[in-house]
Amino acid sequence: MNLAVNGLSLTFAVSLVFVALIISFHEKIGLEKDMLISVGRAIVQLIIVGYLLKFIFQINHVWITLAMMLIIIFNAAANARKRASTLRHAFGISLIAILTSTGVTLGLLVLSGAIKFVPSQIIPITGMIASNSMVAIGLSYRSMLTQFKDQRQAVLERLALGASLKQASIAIVRESIKTGMSPTIDSAKTVGLVSLPGMMSGLIFAGVDPVKAIMYQILVTFMLLSATSLGSVIACYLAYHSFYNDREQLIDL
Template sequence: MNLSVNNLSLVLSFGLALIAIAISQKEKLDLSKDIFYSIFRAVIQLVIVGYVLKYIFQVDNNFLTTAMSLFIVFNAAWNAHKRNPSRHKKYIHSLLAILISTYVTLGVLILSGAIQFIPSQIVPITGMIASNSMVAIGLCYRNLNTQFHDQRQQVLEKLALGASVKLAAQPILQHSIKTAMQPTIDSAKTVGLVSLPGMMSGLIFAGLDPVHAIKYQIMVTFMLLSATSLGSIIGGYSAYKNYFNEMHQLVD
């Protein structure tokens, strides 16, 4: 099956984005500039990445494949870091969370033979894992900040009664990690019934038997659950310490 998207298709599909802009204008949501900016940025980024990936796939060099994979991880970590509202945040926490969650998951897939170390597989899979881990970690960070603000008095009381920093923050950590993982868990519950996710849809579009495409999607589901859980736990247990100083006091 030959799939192609001509310029007319792109212009007509852009009309769908204009619907969102029109709704924003009508309802005075003040999102028009953000939508235009996101569209412009997405187009520029995708065009650049498309040509870069075409070159990397043609060269098929392990060093370039690794470099592209690391670029994705470092960029995902930076975006997760920016989503952290804490004034005392540290980039290294986001980097370690995404680095470990991505490459532990990726390593298992390679060692099991599910994927091979070739750019056409490593780069897209790294992007899928890192992006989902990034979103989960960002949710964890925001929930941590909200919970520490809302439950400040409870945390102070626990510290005053002699509780350790970890014990005082435990309920907040648990709630934040649960919140971060919930979208992935909800998605796993409805996969195939409500949505046909990206990889499965792509394989079906390419003409693969849906029964075989299911196996790949099951692998992706396991992969994303692993990445988001590892990323949320590592990110959460690293970031909560930012809310306390060296004297184990809750900071503003």
């Protein structure tokens, strides 16, 4: 099956953006500037990445593939760090969490023979894993910041009663991990019933047998569950220490 995307079809797609702009303007939401910037960035970034991936796929070199993977993970960590507000060491924590979750998940997939270590498979899968880990970690950070602020008195009371930093923070850590994983879990619950995921739909559009497309989607679903759980757990258990100073006192937020 051949899909024809031409200038006319892209023009119609752009018209959908204007619908969102009109709604934002009419309802005085104030997102017009952000929408235009995001659309402009998306176009430029996707064009650059498209040509870059075409070049990398043709070369098929291990070190270039690894470099592209690291660039993806680095950018994911930088974006996750933005959700951490003033949290100390947020970039380093995000980088460790995303690198570990992506590396472990990819390693298992390659060792099991589910995917091959070739650019056309490794780079897109890396992007899927890293982006989902990034979102999960960002949500976890936001949850931790909110809870440490709202439950400040309760945490101080636990510390005053002799609790360790982990004992005083564990309830917040667990709730933050749960918050980070919730979107992926909810997506897994409704996959196929509410949504037809992009990978499965793309394979079906390309003419792949729907049963095989579903098998790949099951693989992706399990992969993302694994990655987001690893990323959220690592990030939260490393990040909660940043809410205390060197004297093990809760800092002001």
